[in-house]
Amino acid sequence: MTNSPSSSIKKKLILDQLGFLLEEALLEEIYLNSQLKEFKLDDEIIHPGDDLLAIPIVLEGSIKVSRENSAGEELLLYYIEGGDTCAMTLQCCTQKSTSEIRATCMEDAIVLMIPRDMMGIWMNKYKSWREFILQSYHTRMMEMMETIDAIAFMRLDERLLKYLKDQAKLLGTLELQHTHQQIADDLHSSRVVISRLLKQLEVSGTIRMMRNRIFLNEL
DNA sequence: ACATTAAGTGATT
DNA sequence: AATCACTTAATGT
Numbered sequence: 001m002t003n004s005p006s007s008s009i010k011k012k013l014i015l016d017q018l019g020f021l022l023e024e025a026l027l028e029e030i031y032l033n034s035q036l037k038e039f040k041l042d043d044e045i046i047h048p049g050d051d052l053l054a055i056p057i058v059l060e061g062s063i064k065v066s067r068e069n070s071a072g073e074e075l076l077l078y079y080i081e082g083g084d085t086c087a088m089t090l091q092c093c094t095q096k097s098t099s100e101i102r103a104t105c106m107e108d109a110i111v112l113m114i115p116r117d118m119m120g121i122w123m124n125k126y127k128s129w130r131e132f133i134l135q136s137y138h139t140r141m142m143e144m145m146e147t148i149d150a151i152a153f154m155r156l157d158e159r160l161l162k163y164l165k166d167q168a169k170l171l172g173t174l175e176l177q178h179t180h181q182q183i184a185d186d187l188h189s190s191r192v193v194i195s196r197l198l199k200q201l202e203v204s205g206t207i208r209m210m211r212n213r214i215f216l217n218e219l
Numbered sequence: 220a221c222a223t224t225a226a227g228t229g230a231t232t
Numbered sequence: 233a234a235t236c237a238c239t240t241a242a243t244g245t
Contacts, residue, residue, distance in 0.1 A: 156233070179225060190234055195226060211225060211242055 010036045013059045013110060017083035022128045029122070035113045039105045046089065046103040054113040055089045058082055061109025062170045066102050066186070076163075076186040077101065078143035079170055085136045090119070107171060156189060157197045161206065163187060165219055174216040 014031055022030070035054070039045055045056055048068050056063075063080040065088070080086055080103075088101045122129040150159050163186065168174050184194040198214070201207045208215040 181225075191226080192228090192235075193233060196228090196233095199227080209226090 014112065017059050018057070018132075021083070021132055023126060026122065026126045026129055029118075030112070030114065033115060033118055037111050037113055039109045039111060041105055041107055043105045043109075044102060045105065045109075045111060046086075046099050046101065048099055048102050050099040052089055052099055052116065054115050055085060055119065056103070057085050057112040057114065059110045059112055062106045063103050063109060063111075064106050064186070066104065067100070068102055073188060074102070074185050075188040077147060078140060079106070079166070081170065084139070085133070086140070088140075090133060090137070106167075156187070156193065157200065159187060160194065160197050161201065164201075164207065164214065164216055168216050168219060174219070176214045176216070177212055178214060179212055 011031060013036070014027060014034075018027060018030070034057075036059075039061075045063060046052065058080050060082055062082075063086075064076055065078050065080060065086055066074045066076045068074050086101075086103060088099065089103075091097075123133070150162060154162070160183070163183065164176065167176055167178070180194045180198065181191045183189075183198075184191045187194070198207065198209060202209050206217060208217065
């Protein structure tokens with residue numbers, strides 16, 4: 001977490017990501033009331049149990065949102081990219097409760113922090129804000145259904161391949177710098193199992209592997 | 220050269 | 233598919 005970039009950059013980022021979605025007066029209010037924050041790879045933006053004082057809107061980079069059980073084991077729920085918000089956070093903010101999820105940076109990211117008090121005010125004041133929030137809710141819901149489907153109906157090897165492809169799309173590269181352990185954590189599996197499945201994928205010509213690196217041969 | 224961390228393997232449940 | 237108990241390989245200091 002470093003200091004905010006200059007305000008002209010802030011203005012440009014807001015316009016780039018939200019300009020076409022939100023009305024002008026609201027954009028101005030966002031600009032005035034929000035705080036721009038930079039995060040680095042693997043920084044945690046939200047921890048489970050956090051009291052949320054602001055909702056994040058991702059302007060650049062990608063964030064993964066995961067659940068955590070009492071043993072500290074994770075399960076990846078969905079991703080958030082530029083111009084999107086996290087539905088769970090919205091709820092936490094409006095209900096003034098604590099976070100049920102963890103949000104981690106998959107790459108360096110720039111995030112707009114909006115004070116939670118603004119939520120209610122803008123909900124009443126701006127139609128475009130209501131639509132934005134509802135739309136975001138809907139998208140998150142659909143994504144979560146997709147991962148539920150994956151967990152319930154797909155075999156782990158299919159899930160793994162889907163995971164690799166999702167990551168590649170999101171990060172915009174066919175060369176993933178993940179350890180087998182990290183992948184196992186995201187999918188809530190064990191390292192040994194992931195290693196073996198990856199080996200199969202390599203033999204079948206879908207990927208190539210090196211230490212800390214996985215190359216997808218195609219999307 | 221040694222310690223640490225990532226990845227591979229066979230056996231067992 | 234998970235876990236155990238090692239082994240081997242790659243990296244950092």
